[in-house]
Amino acid sequence: MTSAAGPDASPLVVCDLDGTLLRSDATVSPYTRGALRRLIASGVALTIATARGVPSIRALLADVELPLPVVELGGAYVSDPDTGEHFVHHTLDRAVAVALVDALEAAGIEPAITSWDGTADHVNHGPLSTDGARWFHDEKAALNDPRLRYCADFRTLVRTHDIVLIRLSVPDEDADHAAELLDTVCGGRAQILAVSNGYCPGWTEFGAHGLLADKGHALRALRTRVGHTGPLMVCGDHLNDLPMFRHATAPADRRIAPANAHPDILALATDVTEPNDTDGIARFLLTELLPESAELAF
Incomplete structure (x- = not known):
């Protein structure tokens, strides 16, 4: 710059x-x-x-x-x-992040979570159990993104780090259910954006951000x-x-x-x-x- x-x-x-x-x-x-x-x-x-x-x-x-x-x-x-x-x-309210991760785990939906530990950003992923999750990881890896890391415990992560973004990828046929879950849990306390993934057809991407x-x-x-x-x-x-x-x-x-x-x-x-x-x-x-x-x- x-x-x-x-x-x-x-x-x-x-x-x-x-x-x-x-x-x-x-x-x-x-x-x-x-x-x-x-x-x-x-x-x-x-x-x-x-x-x-x-x-x-x-x-x-x-x-x-x-x-x-x-x-x-x-x-x-x-x-x-x-x-x-x-x-x-502009980060997510911690209570919202905690509630959302708990709800996603209960629903069996694997998120990817961007966090800030006070020194560096991390893009935390789980076991990459779906095509949507694998696409997200592989796209970042292909660009040599140093923020990528495996996280075995999202519940602890959201209680100990600033959470910038909670992202999930769901099959298109499950998008309405995911949208309802996000709206119910976040209750107007986060910005929710959904977009069809043009790079990975058949999958819809959701992101939960802070209100600002x-x-x-x-x-x-x-x-x-x-x-x-x-x-x-x-x-x-x-x-x-x-x-x-x-x-x-x-x-x-x-x-x-x-x-x-x-x-x-x-x-x-x-x-x-x-x-x-x-x-x-x-x-x-x-x-x-x-x-x-x-x-x-x-």
Whole structure:
């Protein structure tokens, strides 16, 4: 991380990853990589807001030097993309985490739990007893995520560590039951997000976050930290981007969605680009901010 966005910076560009900058195979194309490098080198204040963690951001954008803090884990953290230092923490209420883990164990549902021990983050997994759990683990392992570790006792974990995210993967046919369980246990004391897993068909992913752990709250904190008061250009495709879109409501702000975005995102978008699989967001940003570079090959 090399610089900050001053109060006169125009605009601050905030991009989601999956479904937005990433293609459907979870890769970043050479064109998008080159576009991000060109934008940043030209002085555009650009950062990432994603459900992924810093290790995944680093791996996916290894040749892109991000100049600003990033929003990770869906807004639970605002962090330095180089060191992983967290500037903002939004964790789950401990009583909620304890009750949810107890309920999941009773229901036979294996979670993966992101925790903070006061020094480091950990992504704690169980025995990987389902295809959904194995996909989650293997995707992180393929990116050499150092946070991964086996946990034999989730009940003790949630009573002794700060809990950032409780994630579960269930077959699509069990999604309604899982949603009901989460709503009953959390009782409005956590944010619950559900999404069909496009990378592992047949499985639905649920995440339970703290009440302030969303991209809208995180974007407010990020702007305060870097001293940005100018317009926003927020780019996203799915429901966890809604708080970010709802934050970007000043007259000069722009809410940019690829054509593949969720209907609720498209309904709020000021601009709709080509789909993620044809690098729509990167092409749009270059056209709008550096039109002389839009047709370059990277």
